[in-house]
Structures are given as C-alpha cells and as structure tokens.
Amino acid sequence: INAQWQGILMKHLDLFAGIGGFSLVAQELGIETAQFVEINSYCCHVLRKNFPTIPIHRDIRTFHANPNQFDLITGGSPCQDLSIAGKRAGITGTRSGLWFEMLRVIEVAKPNFVIWENVKGAISTGALLTVLSGLCEAGYHFDAEILSAAEIGLDHKRERIFVVAHADGIWWDAPPWREQVGHQIEAARLAIARQSIDPPAWGISHGLPHRLDRLAAIGNAVVPALVAIALRRVLYLESLR
Numbered sequence: 001i002n003a004q005w006q007g008i009l010m011k012h013l014d015l016f017a018g019i020g021g022f023s024l025v026a027q028e029l030g031i032e033t034a035q036f037v038e039i040n041s042y043c044c045h046v047l048r049k050n051f052p053t054i055p056i057h058r059d060i061r062t063f064h065a066n067p068n069q070f071d072l073i074t075g076g077s078p079c080q081d082l083s084i085a086g087k088r089a090g091i092t093g094t095r096s097g098l099w100f101e102m103l104r105v106i107e108v109a110k111p112n113f114v115i116w117e118n119v120k121g122a123i124s125t126g127a128l129l130t131v132l133s134g135l136c137e138a139g140y141h142f143d144a145e146i147l148s149a150a151e152i153g154l155d156h157k158r159e160r161i162f163v164v165a166h167a168d169g170i171w172w173d174a175p176p177w178r179e180q181v182g183h184q185i186e187a188a189r190l191a192i193a194r195q196s197i198d199p200p201a202w203g204i205s206h207g208l209p210h211r212l213d214r215l216a217a218i219g220n221a222v223v224p225a226l227v228a229i230a231l232r233r234v235l236y237l238e239s240l241r
Helices: 020-028 041-050 096-109 125-138 177-195 212-218 224-239
Strands: 011-014 034-037 072-077 113-119 138-146 159-167
Touching: 011 020, 011 096, 011 113, 020 034, 020 072, 020 159, 072 096, 096 125, 113 125, 113 138, 113 224, 125 138, 125 159, 138 224, 159 224
Parallel strands: 011 034, 011 072, 072 113
Antiparallel strands: 113 159, 138 159
8 A cells, every 4th residue: 555545544335346346456455345236146256255244235226325424436337238239228228227326326425436437338328428417416526537458468458437536525736637547557567567477268168167157257347457546546636635
C-alpha cells in the first residue's frame, strides 16, 4: 500500500461482484469489502471460497443499503445488452437495465465514491450518457476513461470503460484522471512482464469440473490491473480530503 494511503479506512460494497475482481484488488490496497451482491451460483461458490467472511446477497433487486453504510460502491452492471456481440437492446434491456438498481442503491447509500465498469459498447448504445446523467442527478462528479488489457501487456484487447465518481462536496483541485493513468499503466505492464506467466491452454478439458462455468466467469471478469488504476484514483482523491 502506498504510504500516503496508509490509515485510510473505507468500506466497500461490491455489486455484480462476479468472481471478486474488484474486491481482490481492494483487499491488496487496504480497502475493506463488507458486502457482495451476486446472482450467479458458480461465482458465489468462488466468492465463498476466496472471501469466506464476506456476506453475499443474491439479487440486487432485493438488496437494500442504509445511508452512509458504505464509502465506496463498485459495479460492472451486466453488459449483454450493450456489447457488440449481443442484441444491443441498450441500457433499458432486461439485463443491462439492472444499472438502475445499482443507481437506486447509490441514491440511498450515498457513498463518497462510485466506480462503474462496462464494455466500450456502452458508448454507442447511449448507455454511458444515461449512466453519467444518473450519477450527475444523484450529486456526483466523475471522470471516465477507456482502458485496455493490451495497454498493460496482456494478449487480448478487452477495452473497458471505467467511471470514477465522487460525491458533490468532495471536489478538490486534483489533476484529471488521464494525467495519472499513463504511469500507472506502465507500472502495471512492467509488473505483468516480470511474472512470466505461460498462457493457459483452453483445449479439451478431459473432465475439468465446471469448465464452462469457469470460462464464463473468467470471460466476464474484470482485469485486476485495470481495476487497480481506478481504485488508486479513489484512494488518491480520498487522501486529498
């Protein structure tokens, strides 16, 4: 943990948690994840294995938070209706429309910080504008950035939008996110290069248990090194208070 962030205490709500990519990085940065919300059974199995003490609520539509219960809310709301690989129903689609449930939780919990992550297709479908408008009406300022796994040396593109929002009244003379992203990407690229990890083989499974579930979970997961850039932005802003 960077010395300037030591002593910062933040409680984190991880919505649409998947296999816990946001919380894995939060844990490394000293942020306490207090609650998961995740509907997929296999992903819940992974969460219970890796984060056994953190409660899991299974459906965001029935999840309710209290004011000031969390300092940070993160969520990559379902992308199926936004992705270029899908039917492009947009933010009002059955699955991607769950963003509005995330917004409902944000409006009640009133965290200091929100991170929303999604596919690049959120731009062309108009979903990003809807998300930013909702955050603005809820009293948040924001920065938005497109980050790619390829930028940090991984062998796939995986471009993702990261919106980092901070509550009205938490407005400091801080440099824009883009001015900070460059050196963070370079640091992540070097760290991955030092690991010298061989690429996995995705051939015949020969009975690998839950193989399809694992592939789906990995395919929907966030890239931790990119999450780290967004979470460091939050810690940086918090340190300026």
